[in-house]
Amino acid sequence: MPIVSSKSWILHGLAAGAAMAAALGARAYLGRSGKFRSRVIGIIPARFASTRFQGKPLAHILGKPMIQRTWERAKLAATLDHVVVATDDEKIAACCQGFGAEVIMTSESCRNGTERCNEALQKLAKKYDIVVNIQGDEPLIEPEIIDCIVKALQAAPDAVFSTAVTSLKPEDAFDPNRVKCMVDNRGYAIYFSRGLIPYNKSGKVNPQFPYLLHLGIQSYDSKFLKIYPELEPTPLQLEEDLEQLKVLENGYKMKVIKVDHETHGVDTPEDIDKIERFMRERNLS
Helix, strand or coil, rough: CCCCCCCHHHHHHHCCCCCHHHHHHHHHHCCCCCCCCCEEEEEEEECCCCCCCCHHCCCECCEEHHHHHHHHHHCCCCCCCCCEEECCCCHHHHHHHHHHCCCEEEECCHHHCHHHHHHHHHHHHCEEEEEEECCCCCCCCCCHHHHHHHHHHHCCCCEEEEEEEECHHHHCCCCCCCEEEEEEECCEEEEEECCCCCCCCCCCCHHHHHHEEEEEHHHEEEEHHHHHHCCCCCHHHHHHHCHHHHHHCCCCCCCEEECCCCCCCCCHHHHHHHHHHHHCCCCCC
């Protein structure tokens, strides 16, 4: 799928983030010298246990495990220096090693993908400036989206986090599995919700409003990623069950880019059939 609007969002973020004092302050805080946030790793967190779909990473999509399809798409991203899978399950590890992926074993105590990425990062021999959390349940993720969120974080020194959104389909407006996002006029996140936001007086979808759907992929400054697990859970995070809200509630900035992307996330076993049908229609192998 072509990305039609992410470039303009990134350029807008560059202009908005170019205030010298803010940039110098952020760079001093992050302690960087030389090229800013240049070393990038992609980590695919994967766990076997899932309330809605047990063993989801190993589910086959047209003959390949979903985790393999995600890994293969991530490897095509130009900005990633390395890609690894982080898991706590031996079956997933064996599967990934079978198709050539590097695997980092992590503990079962990780509460979410961000904490799993952080644990994996600490176990890597090399040091990285940016960590991209690549959701394993988006097996058709566009490599260009990965590149765009990396570049967005590199271009926004006052942000510690970046992520992507796309247009929300009206039929997904009230689906709690489709997370919605609101963004300010400088391209920074205001809020995320499982409910429809903004919510108007009529309680109905406004066909003229550009609602935004959050895509699960996100990237972090590696220094912030080390801080994240130490932050106490926050009320909004717990109520919505969305880890991004802990970032916002603690006052950190999150850069958001808008992309043109037809999402094919896998939340339930029934979603596999939908993806396979989509791939057959477009002769995707």
